[in-house]
Amino acid sequence: MSGSRWDRLSRPAVLAVGVVLGAAVTGGCWLIASLAGGESSAEKTFGTSGTLTLIDSSFSLLEEGEVCTGLSGYSDIRRGAQVNVTGADGTLVATGALGGGTKTALGCEFPFEIEGIPQGSKFYTVEVSHRGGLTQTEAELRSGGLVFTLGND
Incomplete structure (x- = not known):
């Protein structure tokens, strides 16, 4: 009896081996392509930071460094108030x-950081509260x- 090893395998066994090999090749190609320099989603976004200073004479009673709101x-200006970034098309x-x-020499200063801003818009608008x-x-x-800067003296 002559013939190759493949001749002795049943048709379903040959198909199963083909499916496994195909999946392995596809997975290997995907892995190589992803490791070969495709940008990760973290590289397609960026972050920014800033401050909002609320100027109001009521803060004159506080010492520098004290907590204020x-x-x-201006009751919407407090810890946790939303800071929105919209793209050129107005989409959040x-x-x-x-x-x-x-409390600082100028008023009540609130820091903020925003992460995950997608790159590539012509411009961006950053808005605190409304x-x-x-x-x-x-x-x-x-x-x-x-x-x-918000408020008046």
Whole structure:
């Protein structure tokens, strides 16, 4: 009896071996392609940071470094207030939140950080609560240090 090993295997066994080999080759190609330099999702996004300073004469009673929060017409300016980033088309692309307020020489300062901003928009608008936004380029956002000032003396 002559013939190859394949001749002695049943048809279902040959098909099973073919399926396993096909899956292995496909998986190997996918792994090589993903390791060969495709950008990860983390590289397609970036973050920014900044501060909002609330200027109000009611803070004059506090010492620098004390905890503070918005009062009366500024009660929405507090730890946890939402910070929104929209793309050029007006679509919400990322959110962050204000950190706790600290009394400074200027007023009550709230830090914020926003992660996961998708790259590639012509410009972005950053808005704290419902108080109007700052429009920035991607380069300006990437550099951080955004400064919002709200209120009056």
